[in-house]
Amino acid sequence: xxxxxxxxxxxxxxxxxxxxxxxxxxxxxxxxxxxxxxxxxxxxxxxxxxxxxxxxxxxxxxxxxxxxxxxxxxxxxxxxxxxxxxxxxxxxxxxxxxxxxxxxxxxxxxxxxxxxxxxxxxxxxxxxxxxxxxxxxxxxxxxxxxxxxxxxxxxxxxxxxxxxxxxxxxxxxxxxxxxxxxxxxxxxxxxxxxxxxxxxxxxxxxxxxxxxxxxxxxxxxxxxxxxxxxxxxxxxxxxxxxxxxxxxxxxxxxxxxxxxxxxxxxxxxxx
Amino acid sequence: xxxxxxxxxxxxxxxxxxxxxxxxxxxxxxxxxxxxxxxxxxxxxxxxxxxxxxxxxxxxxxxxxxxxxxxxxxxxxxxxxxxxxxxxxxxxxxxxxxxxxxxxxxxxxxxxxxxxxxxxxxxxxxxxxxxxxxxxxxxxxxxxxxxxxxxxxxxxxxxxxxxxxxxxxxxxxxxxxxxxxxxxxxxxxxxxxxxxxxxxxxxxxxxxxxxxxxxxxxxxxxxxxxxxxxxxxxxxxxxxxxxxxxxxxxxxxxxxxxxxxxxxxxxxxx
Numbered sequence: 001x002x003x004x005x006x007x008x009x010x011x012x013x014x015x016x017x018x019x020x021x022x023x024x025x026x027x028x029x030x031x032x033x034x035x036x037x038x039x040x041x042x043x044x045x046x047x048x049x050x051x052x053x054x055x056x057x058x059x060x061x062x063x064x065x066x067x068x069x070x071x072x073x074x075x076x077x078x079x080x081x082x083x084x085x086x087x088x089x090x091x092x093x094x095x096x097x098x099x100x101x102x103x104x105x106x107x108x109x110x111x112x113x114x115x116x117x118x119x120x121x122x123x124x125x126x127x128x129x130x131x132x133x134x135x136x137x138x139x140x141x142x143x144x145x146x147x148x149x150x151x152x153x154x155x156x157x158x159x160x161x162x163x164x165x166x167x168x169x170x171x172x173x174x175x176x177x178x179x180x181x182x183x184x185x186x187x188x189x190x191x192x193x194x195x196x197x198x199x200x201x202x203x204x205x206x207x208x209x210x211x212x213x214x215x216x217x218x219x220x221x222x223x224x225x226x227x228x229x230x231x232x233x234x235x236x237x238x239x240x241x242x243x244x245x246x247x248x249x250x251x252x253x254x255x256x257x258x259x260x261x262x263x264x265x266x267x268x269x270x271x
Numbered sequence: 272x273x274x275x276x277x278x279x280x281x282x283x284x285x286x287x288x289x290x291x292x293x294x295x296x297x298x299x300x301x302x303x304x305x306x307x308x309x310x311x312x313x314x315x316x317x318x319x320x321x322x323x324x325x326x327x328x329x330x331x332x333x334x335x336x337x338x339x340x341x342x343x344x345x346x347x348x349x350x351x352x353x354x355x356x357x358x359x360x361x362x363x364x365x366x367x368x369x370x371x372x373x374x375x376x377x378x379x380x381x382x383x384x385x386x387x388x389x390x391x392x393x394x395x396x397x398x399x400x401x402x403x404x405x406x407x408x409x410x411x412x413x414x415x416x417x418x419x420x421x422x423x424x425x426x427x428x429x430x431x432x433x434x435x436x437x438x439x440x441x442x443x444x445x446x447x448x449x450x451x452x453x454x455x456x457x458x459x460x461x462x463x464x465x466x467x468x469x470x471x472x473x474x475x476x477x478x479x480x481x482x483x484x485x486x487x488x489x490x491x492x493x494x495x496x497x498x499x500x501x502x503x504x505x506x507x508x509x510x511x512x513x514x515x516x517x518x519x520x521x522x523x524x525x526x527x528x529x530x531x532x533x534x535x536x537x538x539x540x541x
Contacts, residue, residue: 100436115444119444
């Protein structure tokens with residue numbers, strides 16, 4: 001992506017108040033008699049990198065799926081880009097990266113990235129240009145003609161990120177995208193994602209159960225606890241915007257990580 | 272080892288067991304015909320000679336040439352198969368998209384296959400004959416009736432094969448129902464369509480031959496079998512049976528070629 005293009009997609013200048021991208025008020029979601037999410041209120045602003053962290057069953061994936069209009073809210077309100085989640089989905093406001101790459105095995109990597117563009121009816125030449133561009137951005141430029149099963153797990157997940165970026169949404173929703181990968185691959189992808197976010201001005205909502213991953217990537221960390229799923233604390237990270245993997249051993253990094261761990265522990269003490 | 276050598280090696284590995292079974296079958300055939308007599312069971316070389324004379328001794332348009340009869344049967348089988356594919360896919364699409372059809376139609380589709388084809392074939396011929404349809408249409412109808420069932424079962428499974436996150440992905444793009452069908456369900460079903468198609472191809476040939484038995488047809492492998500048994504010509508019956516097997520095998524070969532072509536286009540996997 002050229003610098004000019006990046007600038008065009010960057011968040012508004014610091015002086016302008018940042019627009020809320022996701023606003024939840026007393027949001028609750030039930031699955032039958034099970035309360036998956038209870039009275040969640042929060043607000044994410046443009047350019048945020050938000051991590052939702054918590055143990056299994058805390059409703060972090062449910063919250064993300066509600067933002068994506070894959071799950072309907074039961075009570076309370078939820079707005080995405082000032083619209084209902086359904087309208088935001090129909091306006092194609094977000095890209096979604098699932099736990100599994102969910103690439104279609106009968107399509108080459110390039111044609112997988114072109115899938116949303118085909119559905120949205122972009123001209124063929126533009127589809128090709130975007131696929132080449134975003135595959136290059138995630139470091140898969142040489143693998144366009146390969147098929148998903150010819151790629152490693154990490155490469156498949158990178159392809160799925162390229163696919164989510166290809167239609168250039170301002171909001172990227174990611175549900176434990178690196179959960180199934182080994183730690184080395186995961187570190188590499190975290191760094192990659194951090195740089196992508198910093199250069200593009202995307203708003204990201206990222207579900208994880210890894211404390212270091214959440215602290216490394218995020219500007220704010222939403223700590224959640226289970227039964228019923230609720231928000232314990234929202235931690236604003238004061239780490240510098242520019243980050244590298246070595247900083248995970250710095251004192252300030254460990255301090256933020258400690259706050260997250262304490263909040264997670266507080267959530268568990270209710271059990 | 273070079274690519275060609277390993278390819279040759281694979282071909283030999285595949286062909287050898289088939290060859291062994293074929294040799295065993297021929298030996299067994301000779302043994303049985305020696306025991307019960309060639310009037311009841313002609314020897315393989317007699318059958319081969321009859322088949323050879325028929326195919327090479329007469330022009331292809333002559334009723335004495337078995338290729339001519341094979342062509343007549345193949346025509347009915349192919350029309351029946353085309354009918355079966357259209358009907359089978361249409362029923363499968365309906366079953367997958369409408370819960371009502373899933374409940375109401377599927378039991379009838381299964382029930383349809385419990386009716387003995389030999390019982391229903393003469394009735395189909397008579398009914399269609401009264402409507403002024405004789406010759407190809409009743410044969411194709413019976414052939415298609417047998418062949419549509421595997422297509423329905425295979426396509427229903429295939430259209431439902433994508434997992435939930437593949438459907439969720441389409442929802443995040445707010446894809447229309449037709450787009451979900453064309454870009455997800457249909458491509459996913461292809462892997463299930465080909466095994467179904469292999470069964471249907473064999474059934475369509477069988478259906479066409481069965482349909483030729485009661486129709487009093489003048490041409491076709493079924494008519495030839497009937498004539499053979501009517502005149503006690505065991506050699507003619509066996510040569511016709513071998514021709515029927517060759518017809519099925521060559522149609523299956525075409526199916527396998529189509530499958531291989533699609534597989535190559537998809538990078539080596541279906």
